[in-house]
Amino acid sequence: MKITIRPNRVVEGFEGESIMEVLVRNQIPVQNICSGKGSCGKCKVWFHSGMPEPTQSDLKHLTSQEIDAGFRLSCRVKAEEGMEIEPVVVEIYDRKEAAFRDMIQINLDHGVQKVKVQIPKPSLEDERGDWNRLQDELLKILDVETVNIKMFALEKLPSILRAGDFVVTTTLWDNQVLDVEVGDTTLTLYGVAVDIGTTSVAVSLVDLNSAQLIKVLSHENEQTAYGADVISRISYASESGEKRLRLKHAVKQTINNLINQLIEESGIPAHSIYKMTVVSNTTMNHLFLGLDTANLAVAPYVSVLNNFIELSASELGIEINPEGRILTFPNIGSFVGGDTVGAVIGAPEVLEDGNHLLIDLGTNCELFLKTSQGMMACSTAAGPAFEGARITHGMRAKPGAIEAVTITEDGVEIKVIGRQKASGICGSGLVEGIEQMKLAGIINKKGKIIDPEKEGSSLSPRLRDRIRSGGKSGREFVLSYGGKEGSDVFLNQEDIGELQLAKGAVCAGIKTLVGMVGISIQDLDSIVLAGTFASYLKARSILEIGLVPNINPEKVKTAGNAAHVGAMRALLNRTVFKDAVELATKVKHIELGGNKVFTSNLMKSMYLERTN
Ligand code: FES
Known part of the structure; x- marks a missing residue:
């Protein structure tokens, strides 16, 4: 049957499907907090044709004016031929969310699969074990050769199967069952993208069925109690294993508090969050994982690992589904981390033909330069100003x-x-x-x-x-x-x-990096400013105080918090994450510490004036 979605789409609806299921299947945003149970009142749509009688849920959650005007809860309406509806766009007031909404438009291929399975009940003639009978059904449905199950899911399988009369929803990742839930919960599947900054941590909650951003929250990184910048955190962590664990706990606590607040405000259960991507600088990455940071700060500045890592939420104490997958972005070097990789993924225009410079402004400021000679990156300590x-x-x-x-x-x-x-x-x-x-x-x-x-x-x-x-x-x-x-x-x-210290460090870093490839600032085709507040900077202001060397202001662009956008894009699409992993291996890391040209540029970059 054909369902018209205003303004200009016609989609297929199947017998027995609710309007919400039609919308979700076609990746059309609809708010779904109660998993289509009719209890949250959030999934309303506006009927222009084929409007059904109001249900009990409509009467409970919608005003009489809304009902008269043709609004209905989409999870309560069965799809019928000729229906014409208009989704109600969820208004987003937060300035960060408004900026993110358009930037994460991407094909859904996140890799987490929810499959509803009805399995044959056991009998004296069919004595297969619970997992065996579920496995047999999954092999048929997924058309694969092997399916495994995590111990966490296996332990609760018998009671879950019987509570749902042998109708169960399995959540899979790489042909492995992460969890099992009673009945059909395919409509509730969420992920979080986390940006661990030295000063602030931001967490966004995303609906993995519709790619809809539900909410973004941020908070001061609780590690700031132990030092304002990465160097002071490294020196604190290096004092003892206990202090390193304290920093690990502080950032974990910040993330968990934000997740819990998101869950509370949206009504989404924590166990339905199955995937998390994390961008951060290398020090934050190591402290989040509880790794030794001592060698990051002394020449030759070696990290424990630059690769990406995949762990379960329970291994890191993150309060989402215990088997939820956590993927950290790869680092480029000791002071250029996964946040730079994320920023490039979030602002892919810097990979286009020509010379492009990306500046991720934060406490630890990263610079990424792409020219015909290749890609290079460095970092400069701007401080938290x-x-x-x-x-x-x-x-x-x-x-x-x-x-x-x-x-x-x-x-x-x-x-x-x-x-x-x-x-x-x-x-x-x-x-x-x-x-x-x-x-x-x-x-x-x-x-x-x-x-x-x-x-x-x-x-x-x-x-x-x-x-x-x-x-x-x-x-x-x-x-x-x-x-x-x-x-x-x-x-x-x-x-x-x-501010002079912060802007001087950024400006000196730019001059040094650009000078290394033998081009001038004027040879750049674009300077892309990334960072939470970058979107609100005016090109005129940053040139006037010499935060960026003099260039045609039209070449200065902003990309918002590109690192966080990169984390969201990788959350929604596995290929994007794979691209990020590959990119990290191709970028040359430049160390500015001890670089004489940088030191000399720094001295000249403190003045508040236009500079070449
Ligand atoms: S009322 Fe909650 S999704 Fe419809």
């Missing part, structure tokens, strides 16, 4: 954070995430704020806030009034006054110094 850390009023990009700043002689105009009172400043606000302060003459190219009495004659009184002597952190410039109920948000001399 871009993520709002070590900045007096720094905060992550969440409601209340200043994300954009405009300074004119009339004063300061700020844009705050969530349109509320400013409570701090995030990375994009910091970069633009300092660019605007420089252009307005509030700071000089050395980053020094001018003395309003001596050098402030060219400033309007409104701007002069915002410069205060401050405390031991030097002068400060007020971006937002808190009034009676809040505190002022300002940038002081130390904050500006932190």
Whole structure:
């Protein structure tokens, strides 16, 4: 039978299928929280033709206006010839989720297979063991020569089979049964993509049946209590095995807390999450796996492993299905990890013909350069300023954070995430704020806030009034006054110094890497900025403060959190993960530590000015 899906698709529906099953089979996003049981009220669609009578579930979960207008819960409606429906697009307000939604469009081939099996009941004539009878059915259905089963699934198989009257759903990976569930649970299959940053960890929950992104959450990496950057974490972990385990536990805890929050908010059971992909820098990768990091920080900077690794969730203590597969991205070198590989996979335009530079901005900033001579990558320690850390009023990009700043002689105009009172400043606000302060003459190219009495004659009184002597952190410039109920948000001399260190390290890294292949910045066809806050940076700002050497601003592009997008794409498609593994072996790793050209470039890159 034909079902029309507005705006412009006609799909096949089969006898006995629900509208939700038709949508899921055709990879059309529909919210499915209760596995089609009619209890969550999330799967509504709008009927334009063939509208059925409302069911009890419709009456319970939809308003009378919605019912009159033609909305119905898609899991409660059997498909019928000639039905015409319009899926209800789930609105996503989070700025990260909105950016991710379009970027993960990809063919579904994640490798996790849910198969519903009805197996013959045992009898005196058929005394095959429970697993034997399930195995025989699976061999027929899958048309393969072998199927194995994990002990975890085998142990519970007898009770699961009998609880579901011998109707069971098996979840398979590489022809191996990971788990068995009572009845038909084929509609509930989820995965998580994890981006472990030095400062923040982000986890996205994805429906593996429809490739729909359900939600992304992020939180400060709990390891930050033991050091702000990778070097301090390595030195802490190297002090004793117990301390290394403490760091492993801290990041595991951060990930589990985020997963539990996602589960709670979406109503999705943890055991239905069967796959997880992880991108991170090499140090975070090692600490997540509990590996020794001591040799990462001393020449010749050797990791325990650069390959990808596949483990079960129970081996790592991750709270998804215990047999859920965890795949970590391969590392390129000691300080260029799977997050760089993920960023390239998430922004594949950098692999096109021509010369392309990808900059993954974070506490540990990675640079990837692709030219006709091949691919190379290096990393430079930018510090946590871009993520709002070590900045007096720094905060992550969440409601209340200043994300954009405009300074004119009339004063300061700020844009705050969530349109509320400013409570701090995030990375994009910091970069633009300092660019605007420089252009307005509030700071000089050395980053020094001018003395309003001596050098402030060219400033309007409104701007002069915002410069205060401050405390031991030097002068400060007020971006937002808190009034009676809040505190002022300002940038002081130390904050500006932190940004100079971060941007100087990035700029010096770019000059050194590009110089190594004998091309100039002008020879680049594109500079792609990746990183959580990169999408919110303006090309004008980063060129003006010399974060990136001078180039035609039209060549500067942004790719959002490309590493996390790469993790999501690999979650949804096995070939993408295979490509990532292959890519990692082809990229030449460049070590900047001890490189004299880099040291000299670093000295010249601290000024807040355009640079060549
Ligand atoms: S009501 Fe939950 S999926 Fe339909």
